[in-house]
Amino acid sequence: MIIINLESGMALSMSPPQAEDIFEQLQNQLRNRQETSPPAAGPAPKSLQLSDGHPMWDKSSGGGRDGKEWDLSNDLERAETLYHSVTPNVRFFLDFLMDRPGQLLDADEICEHSEGRFTKRSSLAGSLNGIAKPYRESQRNYPFYWWEGDPSQYAMKPVVAELFRRARTRG
Structure with a gap:
């Protein structure tokens, strides 16, 4: 499990494949941040999914x-x-x-x-x-x-x- 601590005491907990997907999305956005048009449509971003005990x-x-x-x-x-x-x-x-x-x-x-x-x-x-x-x-x-x-x-x-x-x- 990968845990990323955010402000306000919140944390994101995700599986390694989810973390890799988020990392790839961040890399793409940083690479393309100076473009004036949005990046080409790709798969819809995945919502954070919480288990009952999260x-x-x-x-x-x-x-x-x-x-x-x-x-x-x-x-x-x-x-x-x-x-x-x-x-x-x-x-x-x-x-x-x-x-x-x-x-x-x-x-x-x-x-x-x-x-x-x-x-x-x-x-x-x-x-x-x-x-x-x-x-x-x-x-x-x-x-x-x-x-x-x-x-x-x-x-x-x-x-x-x-x-x-x-x-x-x-x-």
């Missing part, structure tokens, strides 16, 4: 961590209730995260794939107010995490994503 979850800057963590073996009905009681825009957001378990996704990327639901970061953030009441009623944490930034990033733990995928199919 320490970055504990460094989330977002709230909604007052309850218990979601439990795959006991919380299917709670997850189903929350999932089916939120607005369609929140449901789209949850679907987007649960279909990319553990991936750090930035607000711009989510907006780009939202089919017009979220026209800018603020519309995404504002729509998430629609989960406040179902979250409180669930007596669990928010099913997702976020990290403030420019842009903010969002992710759902893989085990929580699996729970909510099951809840989605039961509805």
Whole structure:
């Protein structure tokens, strides 16, 4: 495992093949930094993927961590209730995260794939107010995490994503 320490006490943990891919991308960008046009399209950059036990979850800057963590073996009905009681825009957001378990996704990327639901970061953030009441009623944490930034990033733990995928199919 390769670990790169970043500012604010954050660290990236990745396999050697992932590190080699990032190193190659950095080399290419540094080599091409004086070009006026972007480099030729290549494979899409890989999002950072966090395992359920990754320490970055504990460094989330977002709230909604007052309850218990979601439990795959006991919380299917709670997850189903929350999932089916939120607005369609929140449901789209949850679907987007649960279909990319553990991936750090930035607000711009989510907006780009939202089919017009979220026209800018603020519309995404504002729509998430629609989960406040179902979250409180669930007596669990928010099913997702976020990290403030420019842009903010969002992710759902893989085990929580699996729970909510099951809840989605039961509805």
